[in-house]
Amino acid sequence: xxxxxxxxxxxxxxxxxxxxxxxxxxxxxxxxxxxxxxxxxxxxxxxxxxxxxxxxxxxxxxxxxxxxxxxxxxxxxxxxxxxxxxxxxxxxxxxxxxxxxxxxxxxxxxxxxxxxxxxxxxxxxxxxxxxxxxxxxxxxxxxxxxxxxxxxxxxxxxxxxxxxxxxxxxxxxxxxxxxxxxxxxxxxxxxxxxxxxxxxxxxxxxxxxxxxxxxxxxxxxxxxxxxxxxxxxxxxxxxxxxxxxxxxxxxxxxxxxxxxxxxxxxxxxxxxxxxxxxxxxxxxxxxxxxxxxxxxxxxxxxxxxxxxxxxxxxxxxxxxxxxxxxxxxxxxxxxxxxxxxxxxxxxxxxxxxxxxxxxxxxxxxxxxxxxxxxxxxxxxxxxxxxxxxxxxxxxxxxxxxxxxxxxxxxxxxxxxxxxxxxxxxxxxxxxxxxxxxxxxxxxxxxxxxxxxxxxxxxxxxxxxxxxxxxxxxxxxxxxxxxxxxxxxxxxxxxxxxxxxxxxxxxxxxxxx
Numbered sequence: 001x002x003x004x005x006x007x008x009x010x011x012x013x014x015x016x017x018x019x020x021x022x023x024x025x026x027x028x029x030x031x032x033x034x035x036x037x038x039x040x041x042x043x044x045x046x047x048x049x050x051x052x053x054x055x056x057x058x059x060x061x062x063x064x065x066x067x068x069x070x071x072x073x074x075x076x077x078x079x080x081x082x083x084x085x086x087x088x089x090x091x092x093x094x095x096x097x098x099x100x101x102x103x104x105x106x107x108x109x110x111x112x113x114x115x116x117x118x119x120x121x122x123x124x125x126x127x128x129x130x131x132x133x134x135x136x137x138x139x140x141x142x143x144x145x146x147x148x149x150x151x152x153x154x155x156x157x158x159x160x161x162x163x164x165x166x167x168x169x170x171x172x173x174x175x176x177x178x179x180x181x182x183x184x185x186x187x188x189x190x191x192x193x194x195x196x197x198x199x200x201x202x203x204x205x206x207x208x209x210x211x212x213x214x215x216x217x218x219x220x221x222x223x224x225x226x227x228x229x230x231x232x233x234x235x236x237x238x239x240x241x242x243x244x245x246x247x248x249x250x251x252x253x254x255x256x257x258x259x260x261x262x263x264x265x266x267x268x269x270x271x272x273x274x275x276x277x278x279x280x281x282x283x284x285x286x287x288x289x290x291x292x293x294x295x296x297x298x299x300x301x302x303x304x305x306x307x308x309x310x311x312x313x314x315x316x317x318x319x320x321x322x323x324x325x326x327x328x329x330x331x332x333x334x335x336x337x338x339x340x341x342x343x344x345x346x347x348x349x350x351x352x353x354x355x356x357x358x359x360x361x362x363x364x365x366x367x368x369x370x371x372x373x374x375x376x377x378x379x380x381x382x383x384x385x386x387x388x389x390x391x392x393x394x395x396x397x398x399x400x401x402x403x404x405x406x407x408x409x410x411x412x413x414x415x416x417x418x419x420x421x422x423x424x425x426x427x428x429x430x431x432x433x434x435x436x437x438x439x440x441x442x443x444x445x446x447x448x449x450x451x452x453x454x455x456x457x458x459x460x461x462x463x464x465x466x467x468x469x470x471x472x473x474x475x476x477x478x479x480x481x482x483x484x485x486x487x488x489x490x491x492x493x494x495x496x497x498x499x500x501x502x503x504x505x506x507x508x509x510x511x512x
Contacts, residue, residue: 007147007228009111009166011125013092013132014141014155015085018105019045021139022084023074028293034068036061039076081105088135089235095131096124098234106155108148110232125161145169147228153180169226174199181220186213198224239275242334243268250289250327258314261331265309268333273341278303281337284316287330294320297336309333319371361393379403382410382469383480384419384496384509409469411484416496416509423498423506427452428460428487437503438466438483451489453507458489466499484508 015021019037023029034050036043038061046055046064054067065071081104089107092099096114099107114124125142132140143154145164150173154162164172173180176198179187195201202225210218222228245264251257272279282304286294298304298312313331361373371392379389380401387403387410428436430446437445444466451458465485472478485497494511 006167007150007169007226008231009115009121009144009146010108010148010151010232011111011114011121011128012102012106012108012143012148012151012155013128014143014152015088015105015137016139016141017045017047018085019076019081020047022081022104023077025084026077026080026293026295027074028291029072029074033072034070035072035074036064036068037076038064038073044076078104086238088132088137090237091131091135092128093237095127098232100232101235102148102152106152108151108232109234111144121163122161129161145172146226147223148230148232149223149228150226169228170199170202173224173226174202178224181223183216183220186217186220202226241268241271241275241277241279241338242332243271244285244330244332246330247328250329252327254314254318257317257328257331258310261313261333262306262310264331264333265306265313268309268335269304269306272335272338276341277335277338278341279335279338280304281335282309282312283332283334283336284313285330285332285334286316286320286328287332289327289329303339303341378415380405380407382407382471384411384416385421385423387415388419388421409467411496411509414511417512418510420507420509423508424453426495426497426505426507428485428497428499428505429457435503436499436505438499438501440501442466442468442483448485448487451487451495458491460487461490461492463487465497469498 017031020031020035023035023037024031029035031047032049033047034053034055035047036050036055037045041061043055043057043059043061043064045057050064050068050071053071055064055071059067061073065073085101085104089099089101092107092109096109096117098113099109101107111121111124114127115121118124118127121144125144129140129142141155141157141159142161143151143157143164144162145151145154146166146169150164150169153173153176154164174197177187178190178195178198178201180198181187190196190201195204201221204221206218206221209221213220243264245261247257247260251260269279279300280303281297281299283295283297288294294316296316300308304312313333317328364373373393374390375393377389377391379387380403381387386401428448429450429452430436431449432446433450434446436448439445448460448463451460463485464487466483467485469480469482469484471480482498482500485499486494487497488494495507496509496511498506498508500506
């Protein structure tokens with residue numbers, strides 16, 4: 001393109017399948033096993049052994065499991081990917097500053113400075129790779145080219161280090177498929193127009209591409225031709241607010257760990273105070289002598305102080321002591337959520353009822369264990385028992401069934417105040433004493449007249465239903481089918497009942 005400037009020389013480092021590596025580091029798993037990281041029911045990353053069995057990124061989970069029956073499916077966790085990738089970026093910045101994190105597992109940097117310092121592009125990349133080898137990273141590829149996009153494509157090359165000579169970006173990109181542009185719409189449309197390669201796309205008239213695809217298409221057209229003018233945007237190094245303490249020899253007693261971590265807790269809160277911050281959500285990580293790990297995120301309604309931190313460490317060590325089976329060698333305190341200290345200044349009469357409630361429940365939790373005090377929250381799903389989620393006090397609410405999904409057929413508000421974890425057996429009779437049932441078309445055999453609860457007969461004064469519930473119709477092993485009813489007995493007690501295909505009645509909840 002006339003008048004265009006030559007893109008700056010860039011280097012991109014790619015850590016293949018980083019989400020799988022991050023999961024293995026966090027959970028103690030093995031990247032050698034067939035593993036797939038799934039988000040929104042699609043594979044976003046898979047291990048080499050899973051790839052050898054036919055698993056690919058973008059596949060639906062069921063399709064991937066069909067290709068590899070032994071596949072271990074784990075949920076995606078962006079926070080985990082970033083958290084475990086940050087120390088590697090810190091190591092890279094010790095070799096060369098100005099690192100841009102494109103995403104966890106993919107970074108870019110300008111080559112001009114490092115090439116001058118280390119005596120060339122290849123020696124500079126060798127220094128970066130050596131730093132990662134020292135950090136225990138064995139799977140790593142590097143690409144050097146004009147512009148970030150071309151360098152990224154070079155990093156995906158099977159060679160550990162691929163260097164595209166200056167001015168040769170367009171020639172290098174020409175044979176690559178148009179799917180490398182990362183645009184699903186163009187990747188589907190261009191092949192239907194006979195354009196399969198980046199070189200073919202780059203030869204199209206720029207103005208025609210702009211008229212047809214707009215500025216987005218013009219931008220991708222430039223990338224396909226090796227004209228990437230995007231500058232490297234180095235990250236701003238985050239504040240190092242985490243603290244950790246190591247014990248040698250390992251400590252076996254809970255009180256020993258709690259006493260030893262007190263000074264670290266004070267340093268943790270002091271470091272936050274220097275930046276006028278307080279911690280409202282904290283991650284406590286424990287490492288045992290035999291390599292076992294335990295991580296837990298704790299919440300606080302106001303802000304953690306050293307005493308509260310020590311209490312949390314004490315309870316976590318006590319809770320996992322029987323699981324790790326060896327002494328503790330390291331405790332790490334890491335802020336997950338922070339806030340300005342001005343928002344948490346104590347009032348005229350103290351810190352308020354939330355703080356007092358928190359301390360009271362924390363003392364009870366210390367006596368009963370971390371799971372001994374729980375808060376009930378409403379989760380997702382169609383059945384009341386699965387919508388009732390008990391969250392240990394101080395833990396983040398994590399529901400396997402997100403409540404913000406549609407869940408057609410679920411009970412609308414107001415929900416029953418009493419939910420039976422195991423539905424309570426009952427019976428519903430017609431006026432003549434015969435049992436009431438629902439046929440395959442959802443038609444009642446007779447109007448409900450009597451409710452039998454623990455042998456006690458109660459006349460039904462009002463009822464509504466049936467509302468059919470039919471889940472997992474494609475899977476006989478998981479299918480659940482029933483009809484819901486709301487009934488009111490003569491004592492004005494309202495019940496939410498279930499009637500299955502066999503005519504068995506159970507109480508799912510009660511409106512107290």
